[in-house]
Amino acid sequence: xxxxSVDTIWDWLDxxxxxxxxxxxxxxxGIIRDVQWEGDMLNVTVTPTYSGCPATTIIxxxxxxALREHGIEKLTLHRQLSPAWTTDWLTxxxxxxxxxxxxxxxxxxxxxxxxxxxxxxDLERTSQFGSTPCKALWRCRDCLEPFDYFKCI
Amino acid sequence: MAGKTNDDALFxxxxxxxxxxxxxxxxxxxxxxxxxxxxxxxxxANTALDLIGQTxxxxxxxxxxEGKGRTADDLAFLRDAWDFRNVLMVELPNGDFGQTMMRQxxxxxxxxxxxxxxxxxxxxxxxxxxxxxxxxxxxxxxRSADTVVGLGDGSEESHARMQAAIDYLWPYVxxxxxxxxxxxxxxxxxxxxxxxSLREEYDALxxxxxxxxxxxxxxxxxHHKGGRTGYMHTEHLGHLLTSMQWLQxxxxxxxx
Ligand SMILES: [Zn+2]
Numbered sequence: 001x002x003x004x005s006v007d008t009i010w011d012w013l014d015x016x017x018x019x020x021x022x023x024x025x026x027x028x029x030g031i032i033r034d035v036q037w038e039g040d041m042l043n044v045t046v047t048p049t050y051s052g053c054p055a056t057t058i059i060x061x062x063x064x065x066a067l068r069e070h071g072i073e074k075l076t077l078h079r080q081l082s083p084a085w086t087t088d089w090l091t092x093x094x095x096x097x098x099x100x101x102x103x104x105x106x107x108x109x110x111x112x113x114x115x116x117x118x119x120x121x122d123l124e125r126t127s128q129f130g131s132t133p134c135k136a137l138w139r140c141r142d143c144l145e146p147f148d149y150f151k152c153i
Numbered sequence: 154m155a156g157k158t159n160d161d162a163l164f165x166x167x168x169x170x171x172x173x174x175x176x177x178x179x180x181x182x183x184x185x186x187x188x189x190x191x192x193x194x195x196x197x198a199n200t201a202l203d204l205i206g207q208t209x210x211x212x213x214x215x216x217x218x219e220g221k222g223r224t225a226d227d228l229a230f231l232r233d234a235w236d237f238r239n240v241l242m243v244e245l246p247n248g249d250f251g252q253t254m255m256r257q258x259x260x261x262x263x264x265x266x267x268x269x270x271x272x273x274x275x276x277x278x279x280x281x282x283x284x285x286x287x288x289x290x291x292x293x294x295x296r297s298a299d300t301v302v303g304l305g306d307g308s309e310e311s312h313a314r315m316q317a318a319i320d321y322l323w324p325y326v327x328x329x330x331x332x333x334x335x336x337x338x339x340x341x342x343x344x345x346x347x348x349x350s351l352r353e354e355y356d357a358l359x360x361x362x363x364x365x366x367x368x369x370x371x372x373x374x375x376h377h378k379g380g381r382t383g384y385m386h387t388e389h390l391g392h393l394l395t396s397m398q399w400l401q402x403x404x405x406x407x408x409x
Contacts, residue, residue, distance in 0.1 A: 048206075048285075050202070050203060050206060050289060051203055051206025051207045051209070051210065051285055051286060051289060052178075052201075052202030052203045052204070052205050052206025052207070052209075053202070053206065054202065081210070081281040081282060081284065081285045082277075082280070082281035082284050082285070083284070084284045084285045084287075084288055085285075126192060127192035127193075127195060127196060128196055128292070128295070128296045129192075129195050129196040129199040129200075129296075130195065131195070133199050133202055133203065137192065137195075151292075153288045153292070
């Protein structure tokens with residue numbers, strides 16, 4: 001069996017769920033920055049979302065586990081800080097999955113477009129931080145439901 | 154030996170950056186489960202996480218520059234008080250919620266100006282960390298400034314507490330702008346700015362926010378020092394370390 005192509009590896013990584021928001025993949029999250037073969041060594045470059053994100057170690061472990069299950073034997077993970085992660089790197093597929101799950105996806109104007117529950121536009125922020133470093137807490141005045149907003153950074 | 158001297162200075166500089174965020178991060182984490190409302194509890198815990206995350210970058214690089222094989226964890230958990238290089242302000246006990254948020258603002262404002270300059274550092278490793286941290290710092294300062302304004306320009310009680318907080322903390326602000334031979338070496342190498350050069354931008358931000366908060370900025374210019382040089386910490390640092398380092402001291406090398 002030959003070496004799997006880089007595209008195949010990207011597809012495999014797109015099957016690895018984010019440990020904190022499992023409805024999106026690590027590729028959807030935009031933290032996989034590069035995949036390259038160097039001889040028989042596979043190099044995967046990953047950037048952290050937030051400096052202190054406790055999921056970082058789990059994410060690295062999940063990448064290793066997934067790729068080893070696909071038969072990759074020689075693997076090196078690289079951490080890249082610059083350019084710093086931005087929510088602009090979330091895929092459209094990922095944003096749609098977030099909204100369906102009940103998390104308002106990041107929006108360029110710095111606040112949610114609409115309530116992920118009822119689609120309402122009368123929204124207020126209840127806290128700048130939410131259940132994970134990447135989220136803030138909002139509330140919809142139409143349906144009165146609280147919801148998470150994926151912060152735009 | 155010029156290269157070695159520079160590495161020593163760089164190591165000290167990185168310890169100062171890392172120890173500031175580590176010790177403040179630990180202090181802020183002490184609020185976990187104790188904050189006045191749930192949202193504040195979550196926000197403080199997240200702020201602490203960001204700070205400790207930044208610590209891993211600064212101290213990780215410090216260990217690399219030192220070249221003795223020490224990791225960020227080794228530096229955090231296996232040094233004693235006299236080897237820490239954080240400014241005194243961050244090791245002070247939290248006080249009430251208002252005092253904690255006032256300190257957070259006074260630190261965030263400095264941090265924002267500092268990482269803004271470090272993004273242009275001649276050392277790419279430092280520029281990269283600063284770029285990463287700057288996004289988080291911008292978020293922190295927005296929140297701490299809002300809270301300082303909300304409480305300062307709030308009730309009679311909250312206003313009085315915030316004025317007491319700034320009066321108490323102000324003598325610790327000056328140390329962030331002190332410079333010594335380590336800073337001179339960083340300036341000469343194009344790695345980091347002269348701390349004093351941050352003051353104007355800092356004062357402009359602090360004065361704007363405190364005046365919006367209807368608080369008076371103390372005029373006394375005296376300031377405490379000894380933290381960033383390691384000459385003398387307050388008694389509080391030792392107490393903090395006994396709690397923070399307890400596990401590694403009791404069970405050396407423990408992992409989970
Ligand atoms: Zn709604």
